[in-house]
Amino acid sequence: MAGNGNFMGEWKLREEMCEVGRRIYNKGFAAANDGNISYRLSEDRVLCTPTRVSKGFMKPDDLCIVDLDGNQVSGKRKRSSEILLHLTIMKQRPDVRAVVHCHPPHATAFAVAHEPIPKCTMPEFEVFLGEVAISPYETPGGQAFADTVIPYIKDTDTILLANHGTVTAGSDLMDAYFKTEIIDAYCRILILTKPLGGPKYYNDAKAAELIRLKPGIGVRDVRLELGLENCDLCGNSLFREGYNETFKPEPHAFIPEKLRQAERQASCSLPASSERGAEGPEFEAMVQAITDQVMRAVNGGASPSGNGKPGGSGSYAGAC
Template structure:
């Protein structure tokens, strides 16, 4: 096993622990993956808590989802299909995270996109977080539902299900999941105190212009 693979396996386990401890996933939910090479992806196995992952539990699949390497008793999740769709469509993206963070998932169940431009960091880093249409988990409906956003966004809510984020590396994908949940939580909290308030349009424009400055 080369250094990159070792590093990615440890990083995925670490992210799993964070997702679990932050309450972004319950029991065996959620999945994380990272592109290892042009043709190989490392992914978390099904039926295992992502809070208690060990590097050897991860499975290696190709971009078609065929298992290349897996220890006995471990197989990829059927939800890996949405990860693979991202890797096939976006060669520059190398990490994907799927979770059910409570605030984000509440909006996903309500069927409401997170499209209020309320604070500078969210506008710069994320912009609108759209809602991908509901699809039955494990079918091609879910990957199909995210197609309109590929190449434009790095975070989406999955209607009545949860959230999906991706990035140039797996840590970037995880950061986007944190941002998504933070945005959902703020939207919820400001609504609770009747304080939901967007920045004025000219201020939003200024922030959008800063995106290139921050390398977004």
């Protein structure tokens, strides 16, 4: 059978898939029977891992072969229950030959938190992975789950599956696996920066320099194809239009400085009255009455001095 431009024997591919499974298991990316791996053998045949078998202990003859609709055509064990995810990616991306899905803990933490992967922090991540999308949650196993990656897979090889794990696509088995290693290592580094004050970001110009290096080493980046290399690379997301009102990941733990600055400017541009009186005259009257009552108690029954309204030099709006 053909594999990545070479004529590798199918048995060798099976051995390599088992090796990837061992790496996933030994890295802690797939507990017990978690995870699944696939490789496109031909236009209509895909080699894949079986269900309910630990990826750390697979043997070459445990693997299955399915067609592009997910029907099993060979193998003594039942095919992976999540093979439709792999097949959907392969249908959307004819260049993809291998797919790895598992639950690397640091990257999966971002997926569970719906925290977008920050950019403009590490050159290696930017060059070898680029932007990473988050697909919305769906019950694993069915076509609806597989379809969640469709809006994003054409523009990236690495996707966080919300509340679930990761899926990475590649030109061969090791390429897909290494992308899983990279995303988890990067997320681990980001988490380790939090007690140190969080990551420091380089600017858009430096990000563009890195993106322009990628064609020279054979790494695709859709931002070059779309002419976005001079845009707001660090604070914006290539995938923002793929998200919607019901699923719109926003940064909470890792907010680029330019977004923080935008938030501060927006906050400071609000008139002071919006901070004090947004709730209406009835609310202000209630606050006034409570304030008067408290001040009378403090002053032993004397009338309070001043109007008792919240605000003044200590108000939030004044702090800007």
